[in-house]
Amino acid sequence: MSVYFLHVLILVAIYGILALSLNIIVGFAGLVSLGHAAFFGIGAYLSGLLMISGLGFIEAFILSGVITAILGLFLALPALRVKDDYLAIVTLGFGIIVTLVFMNLDVTGGPDGLVGIPPVMLLGKPLYSKPGFLALTVGILSIMIATVYTLKQSMIGRAWAAIRDNDVTAMFMGINIYTYKALAFITSSFWAGLAGSLYAHYTAYINPHTFSMHTSIKVLAMVVLGGIGSITGSLLGAALLVLLPEVLRPLADYQDIFYGALLVLLMVFRPQGIMGRVKITEMFGRGR
């Protein structure tokens, strides 16, 4: 396999983790989030900085997930006081603030970004090989798919589905909807943080631009395109939106036009996404 092809596959796997993590908020719990790249970025910067400051990869990797999850809870506390369109705006604002913080702190390297992030270290050796990194990323993605699938089938998954379907009735059933919404944000940001960590150590260089609103929208598009709530869908969506720009590369300047047009066509002809049953309009409380 060519190095280029491996590189694309690694990106597909990392964005797969990221899209699947957003699917927990959007697909399982039925909430809107337009700031997901912030968690991706927090995980990336944390993991990079922790390893630069001397921590081992495994410690930095796990800590970046855990700390991002805690920050996810901090976002959830104010965000869950509002619903639907308002929640979208709150998460959008959160994403913008986090990008600005990356841009202006000294420790994150400001707009120039963080340079010289150490590579993944496993068993005392640096992991430079692309097949090796792909295996690591796919391994973590697989663990994630297994946990997320189990979660979806559990009582927690059922409570999320109930909240997504009708939160007032969920309260009738004795479900504490705020606890479960917060849990969705915590779980989701944990995995987004891990995706960020993998990304940082893979590219060895990160800057605030990678974690801007543009990425949040792209990840949301992956989830919607694949089908809201579907695990396979999120992975397909990630693969599609990472591969598509590569395939369209020969079109050069016209690339984005085709990219946009394809998204529009897909939403017109298949609003529930490739694998999904829920339509995007229902996310905003319409179409019920």
Added chain:
Amino acid sequence: MLQVRNLHTYYGHIHAVKGVSLHVKPGEIVALIGGNGAGKSTILKAISGIVRGASGDIILGDEQITHLSSERILKNGIGHVPEGRRLFRGLSVRDNLMLGAYSRRDRARVRSDVGEMESLFPILGQRKRQLAGTLSGGEQQMLAIARALMARPKVLLLDEPSMGLAPIITSQIYEQIRHLNRDEGISILLVEQNARLALNLAHRGYVIETGRIVMEGQSHELKQSNEIQRAYLGKGYREVWE
């Protein structure tokens, strides 16, 4: 079993329920009848803790449940089948049943109770993978009742089970309710606009008008009362569906 004493509720400045006292004995079906806006549904919602800020006493067994959260009241044994059924329309029949047992922690028993519900309402077993929103009105009502039963309530509050259903379906639902009460021993507090239907099923009844109980008694007595015949049973008119 269930006792309500001097219940008052308010929606903002509107005094919706004005000092209602009623009780349900073990194994009894009690009907609340009355016109639109009389406060029947509000009484049920106050009992199950969905309408907050009620004053008065609500006692289940020998426990005060007046100011508990709706989750606690549910755990204490009040099941509520709300008006209009309120199913999770986008979830399967099976998921709806499982969510009814959400407040319980005895997972193994829950599984066997799902089986029990599916034998009680065979249609729910046949349609377990189907989305609840695609069921017919009568099936939805059965699912709503089964879902409430999944919490193993001591008292079941039923709000207008006949709403929006064809008369033949309504009588099937009422047959099921009678069966639940007689064979499963569940006490039922029933709210119904269709007074004839309710009084034929219930042992006792209360008549509510603008937030007050204006009459109470055994069902057969109420059916004989001139007042009720005139106001609620439409004596002198043949009801179209009969």
